[in-house]
Amino acid sequence: MFPPRGFFSNLFVYIIFDMTKIKQIQEIEKKRELITALRILETLFILIAIFFMTIIHREEKTLTLETVEELIIFIDIDNFKEISEAQGWVPYKPNDITGTLTQLVTDFARKHTGEIIYGLDEIRGTEECMIRLTGALSHEEIQKDLEYIMNEIQKIGLENGCEATLSIGVARGPYTPVKPTGPYQWSKRLFKGQAQRLAHKALKKAKRQGGNRIVFL
Structure with missing residues (x-):
């Protein structure tokens, strides 16, 4: 018994149609895979860009200090004991250097609306001091x-x-107010504040590098 007339031709058409449909489906799948891959790459590029922008922003913030909320500045005269002995200056009395530093620090704090939280001494002269600045500050x-x-x-x-030279350490806040428990507790308790410790660390770094410099942390 033979199949009806036109059976093979119709079968051939169906086979061709199915093969074409399969190819179309395969092409669609390939396009979908390509689109998915491109979207994944796009997401990766965005994440990488965000990562590098964050690093750059942190570096700029660390290096320039263009705008900060709070700043602690620690100033100290380098080798002041040796200078005083060589000059024959009487300890705990103002001399040309400590008297000038007192006036310069006072003018600086007044200009930047700062608070001198340690060390300024108009009676005996200023050998070291710490200044606190707040608000929008220009580095x-x-x-x-x-x-x-x-x-x-x-x-x-x-x-x-x-x-005569100065070493200066500068650090960003937050500032921690510390009150002394007695007349000789300033130097011991002062550095318990986070920003104060950083400023002290910056000052020591300036000293280790030979003094006569400003170090920002």
Whole structure:
């Protein structure tokens, strides 16, 4: 018994149609896979871009300190004991260097609406001090004013026949207020605040590098 007329031709058409349909499905699947791969790559590129932008932002914030909420500045005269002995200055009395530093620090704090939280001494002269600044602060302006203080102290030292320099440590907040428990507790309790400790660390780093410099942390 033979199949009806046209059976094989119709079967051939169906086979061709199915093969074409299979190819179309395969092409659609390939396109879907390609689109999925492209979307994954796009997501990866976005994540990588966000990662590097975060790193760059952190580096800029660390290096420039363009705008910060709080700043602690620790200033200290380098080798002041040796200078005093060489000059024959009486301890705990103002001399040209400590008296000038008192005035310069006072002017600096007044200009930047800062608070001198440690060390300023108009009666005996200022050998070291710590300043707290708050609000929107310009790194360039602060550094320029600190360099001016350093240059003025150097100038006074040369006028007195000695080499007088400053080391300065600068650190960002948060500031932790610390009250002394007695007349000799300032230096011990002062560095319990986070920003104070960082400023002290920056100052020591400036000292280790030879002094006469500003270190930001």
